[in-house]
Amino acid sequence: MPAELETVERVRRIDVDQYRYGFETIIESDKAPKGLSEDTVRFISAKKNEPAWMLEWRLEAFRRWQTMQEPEWARVSYPKIDYQDVYYYSAPKKKPELASLDEVDPEILKTYEKLGIPLREQEVLAGVVRPEGERRVAVDAVFDSVSVATTFQKELKEAGVIFMPISQAIREHPELVQKYLGTVVPTSDNFFATLNSAVFSDGSFVYLPPGVRCPMELSTYFRINERNTGQFERTLIIADKGAYVSYLEGCTAPQRDENQLHAAVVELVAHDDAEIKYSTVQNWYPGNSEGKGGVYNFVTKRGDCRGKNSKISWTQVETGSAITWKYPSCILRGDNSRGEFYSIAISNGFQQVDSGTKMIHLGKNTTSRIISKGIAAGKSQNTYRGLVSAHRKATGARNFTACDSLLIGDKCGAHTVPYVEAKNSSALFEHEATTSKISEDVLFYCVQRGLSQEEAVGLVVNGFVKDVLQQLPMEFAVEAQKLISISLEGSVG
Amino acid sequence: MPLLEVKNLQVRVEEREILHGLSLTVNEGEVHAIMGPNGSGKSTLSHVIAGKPGYEVTGGEILFKGEDLLAMSPDERAAKGVFLAFQYPVEIPGVATMTFLRTALNAQRKARGEPELSTPDFLKKVRSVAASLNIPQEMLRRGVNVGFSGGEKKRNEVLQMALFEPSICILDEMDSGLDIDALRIAADGVNALRSQGRAMVVITHYQRLLNYIVPDYVHVMSKGRVVKSGGKDLALELEESGYAQFEDQAA
Numbered sequence: 001m002p003a004e005l006e007t008v009e010r011v012r013r014i015d016v017d018q019y020r021y022g023f024e025t026i027i028e029s030d031k032a033p034k035g036l037s038e039d040t041v042r043f044i045s046a047k048k049n050e051p052a053w054m055l056e057w058r059l060e061a062f063r064r065w066q067t068m069q070e071p072e073w074a075r076v077s078y079p080k081i082d083y084q085d086v087y088y089y090s091a092p093k094k095k096p097e098l099a100s101l102d103e104v105d106p107e108i109l110k111t112y113e114k115l116g117i118p119l120r121e122q123e124v125l126a127g128v129v130r131p132e133g134e135r136r137v138a139v140d141a142v143f144d145s146v147s148v149a150t151t152f153q154k155e156l157k158e159a160g161v162i163f164m165p166i167s168q169a170i171r172e173h174p175e176l177v178q179k180y181l182g183t184v185v186p187t188s189d190n191f192f193a194t195l196n197s198a199v200f201s202d203g204s205f206v207y208l209p210p211g212v213r214c215p216m217e218l219s220t221y222f223r224i225n226e227r228n229t230g231q232f233e234r235t236l237i238i239a240d241k242g243a244y245v246s247y248l249e250g251c252t253a254p255q256r257d258e259n260q261l262h263a264a265v266v267e268l269v270a271h272d273d274a275e276i277k278y279s280t281v282q283n284w285y286p287g288n289s290e291g292k293g294g295v296y297n298f299v300t301k302r303g304d305c306r307g308k309n310s311k312i313s314w315t316q317v318e319t320g321s322a323i324t325w326k327y328p329s330c331i332l333r334g335d336n337s338r339g340e341f342y343s344i345a346i347s348n349g350f351q352q353v354d355s356g357t358k359m360i361h362l363g364k365n366t367t368s369r370i371i372s373k374g375i376a377a378g379k380s381q382n383t384y385r386g387l388v389s390a391h392r393k394a395t396g397a398r399n400f401t402a403c404d405s406l407l408i409g410d411k412c413g414a415h416t417v418p419y420v421e422a423k424n425s426s427a428l429f430e431h432e433a434t435t436s437k438i439s440e441d442v443l444f445y446c447v448q449r450g451l452s453q454e455e456a457v458g459l460v461v462n463g464f465v466k467d468v469l470q471q472l473p474m475e476f477a478v479e480a481q482k483l484i485s486i487s488l489e490g491s492v493g
Numbered sequence: 494m495p496l497l498e499v500k501n502l503q504v505r506v507e508e509r510e511i512l513h514g515l516s517l518t519v520n521e522g523e524v525h526a527i528m529g530p531n532g533s534g535k536s537t538l539s540h541v542i543a544g545k546p547g548y549e550v551t552g553g554e555i556l557f558k559g560e561d562l563l564a565m566s567p568d569e570r571a572a573k574g575v576f577l578a579f580q581y582p583v584e585i586p587g588v589a590t591m592t593f594l595r596t597a598l599n600a601q602r603k604a605r606g607e608p609e610l611s612t613p614d615f616l617k618k619v620r621s622v623a624a625s626l627n628i629p630q631e632m633l634r635r636g637v638n639v640g641f642s643g644g645e646k647k648r649n650e651v652l653q654m655a656l657f658e659p660s661i662c663i664l665d666e667m668d669s670g671l672d673i674d675a676l677r678i679a680a681d682g683v684n685a686l687r688s689q690g691r692a693m694v695v696i697t698h699y700q701r702l703l704n705y706i707v708p709d710y711v712h713v714m715s716k717g718r719v720v721k722s723g724g725k726d727l728a729l730e731l732e733e734s735g736y737a738q739f740e741d742q743a744a
Contacts, residue, residue, distance in 0.1 A: 462588070
């Protein structure tokens with residue numbers, strides 16, 4: 001196919017073929033005109049056949065956004081974004097209304113295959129019946145901005161779990177969406193969250209009724225695939241009383257030479273005795289060897305432990321993006337609720353990462369744990385920024401924080417900016433931080449035993465992040481381990 | 494053809510010459526001891542053979558199985574059969590010893606174009622070697638050398654030597670930091686690996702180690718040169734007379 005060859009050639013020419021997951025799938029898309037106005041918001045809403053209340057909600061966010069300033073406090077620098085030069089909506093043209101993955105455009109499936117993702121999807125495709133009791137993964141595939149296929153829908157339905165694109169939930173479960181949307185991350189929260197509220201295209205919606213333990217891991221693979229298209233995902237997960245869900249999100253993006261704006265919002269709500277585990281592996285295009293291009297990733301992720309004894313756990317492996325601005329947080333509102341944040345943030349080349357978490361202790365005897373591992377290589381800058389706070393009524397709040405940074409080479413930087421606020425005298429907060437450099441002696445020891453320089457770095461780094469990797473579901477941990485080695489290629493020697 | 498030939502090797506570290514034309518020939522099956530006072534260049538020699546960065550070779554050559562060793566990267570040398578037992582083995586937190594052994598062994602096999610060892614075969618091999626060295630399974634599950642005693646670290650080096658089956662083993666001050674019992678266990682492990690096809694270069698400051706690993710040849714280094722070579726008796730002689738006489742000679 002000459003068009004494909006041309007893409008391959010172009011990628012080669014711009015010398016960005018170091019990015020293994022960089023390629024572009026040729027699918028016609030249906031996009032809104034460039035730029036942002038009330039008309040854009042209306043266009044998106046209309047495309048989604050949204051009810052009037054949703055359009056109103058978006059418009060209100062848009063009006064507010066126009067009065068807001070882009071935040072500048074993070075340790076990241078990038079050329080000013082022209083928000084009128086961005087496409088805010090694009091959808092694959094062959095509008096999918098599919099019952100199964102079989103009907104998905106083969107081009108899209110090929111993309112997944114190149115990503116090395118598809119094993120389980122392919123099994124589903126081929127109609128392979130897995131042995132009873134084996135762990136399964138349901139995939140709500142987000143391709144560009146529209147969910148193109150959903151699997152395992154039926155079994156989830158039997159369990160009472162609602163797992164669908166949020167656009168569909170808005171139409172089919174308006175009472176749930178209206179009740180929860182924007183209650184964790186309000187439309188007025190911050191510049192990027194407000195922008196998302198106005199123009200979000202799609203995302204996942206999960207609702208677990210009381211007492212339901214989700215029978216499988218839920219996962220969504222996000223891909224950004226349209227030149228110059230902002231990606232505005234919106235995810236809403238609600239675990240009602242006593243429910244449990246583990247949600248996996250994995251992202252990779254194709255090669256490109258222009259910056260891409262990404263501003264997602266994820267809201268989690270855990271009621272009494274409920275637990276939500278949210279895992280992310282993020283591998284968007286980080287830019288080329290001169291620091292050109294790459295995804296700008298401004299994400300607002302927040303979980304609300306609304307009920308007593310509830311628990312929310314964030315685990316993230318961040319390896320991609322030119323700019324990462326991301327602080328998955330927990331509001332520990334319910335008594336005895338617990339928040340966890342496990343993070344691996346790797347930066348190489350010219351990447352800039354400013355990431356961390358906020359643990360807001362409001363209820364009594366709330367506990368939180370933060371384990372952050374930052375690895376900086378090349379000419380990158382890697383910042384951990386975190387807040388742990390106990391409010392006046394948060395009697396017996398407990399936090400443990402460990403922030404470890406590892407430097408590879410002498411042109412990168414690691415920074416730790418922890419904010420700790422205790423307004424209740426019974427709060428007990430612990431903070432540990434270390435910064436170390438990957439030692440020449442350790443590397444030489446490994447290569448003397450036959451490992452290549454890159455294998456050695458991968459091994460040492462995987463050892464460094466082991467505590468966090470263990471928090472990931474098994475199948476993700478293996479992918480993440482590979483990804484870590486890939487992201488550090490060329491960081492030494 | 495000799496296994497290892499070091500010819501007139503000159504090495505600098507940051508503008509300072511450490512080795513001034515050192516020559517050494519090691520044949521298959523031979524055990525050579527290299528003795529000398531601190532600062533005589535013994536460790537530099539072992540590092541240069543293994544390919545540690547930071548050393549500049551300004552003259553001479555090293556042939557290993559007739560090939561130019563200095564042109565190879567350190568991992569290539571390892572795959573070709575060069576093993577350096579470190580004086581101070583490093584700790585690698587979070588990487589289980591078992592994982593490390595397996596990754597390294599398979600990397601070497603891959604470089605030689607051999608298939609990876611299957612998990613059962615690998616485990617069988619490690620277990621039998623570990624048992625012979627008195628290494629408990631629990632130690633193999635811990636991070637590489639993390640929390641190991643001096644003796645355990647050295648035994649872990651011998652374990653790797655046994656597992657990788659190198660053609661030449663360079664033991665850099667294996668006795669440092671070991672009490673007599675630990676030394677005996679490590680030395681027994683080394684002796685078990687002596688064979689027709691394998692050579693050893695034992696670098697040591699003290700004669701004591703050579704009571705346990707008895708060499709075929711002894712070389713005395715001083716100020717970056719081999720100043721005297723002989724049989725195993727030379728080591729005993731040194732024990733009596735000390736290194737002072739050679740220091741004068743070299744100067």
